[in-house]
Amino acid sequence: MDKTATKTLTTRDCRDCQQCCIIYEIEGIKKKARENCPFLNPGVGCTDYGHRPVDCKKFECTWKKGFGNDEDNPKICGVLIMNRQSNLMHNGSRMTYIASEIYEDAFKSENGLAAMARVSEETNSTIIMMDYDNQKIISLCKGDGVV
Ligand code: SF4
Numbered sequence: 001m002d003k004t005a006t007k008t009l010t011t012r013d014c015r016d017c018q019q020c021c022i023i024y025e026i027e028g029i030k031k032k033a034r035e036n037c038p039f040l041n042p043g044v045g046c047t048d049y050g051h052r053p054v055d056c057k058k059f060e061c062t063w064k065k066g067f068g069n070d071e072d073n074p075k076i077c078g079v080l081i082m083n084r085q086s087n088l089m090h091n092g093s094r095m096t097y098i099a100s101e102i103y104e105d106a107f108k109s110e111n112g113l114a115a116m117a118r119v120s121e122e123t124n125s126t127i128i129m130m131d132y133d134n135q136k137i138i139s140l141c142k143g144d145g146v147v
């Protein structure tokens, strides 16, 4: 259970999303960011599921964890949000939320913005947004607006 959550979470079924098998770099299998994983059978799933890297085994986006609404599924809304623990020098550790654009300009779309706003509100966290082209921080989303 995510300790920052302000609602009771129910894990969701990924269905045919598969976006985390495309968006992220995975060093262990030399998978580059924003390329289909060599083990991905699009629309079907992982062809080496039993031997998938530990990063794959551990990964759950915020939608899969139960944040947001059903229509906020990454493949539908165009934004994939993950969290990770950050160790801050003076403030101990805290959860950081990072949103990646799946489709160009998804951050500007009504669905993408709504999905980020819901996660931000439900986690009471600021979301760091990584843009489509070069994966750099472009902005922060907090509550119902981009700041
Ligand atoms: S991005 Fe989330 S919903 Fe989509 S396949 Fe990965 S964990 Fe499942």
Ligand code: SF4
Pocket (backbone or CB within 6 Å): 020, 021, 022, 026, 029, 037, 038, 039, 040, 041, 045, 046, 047, 048, 049, 052, 053, 056
């Ligand atoms: S190894 Fe399997 S689970 Fe991991 S990214 Fe590739 S297709 Fe997805």
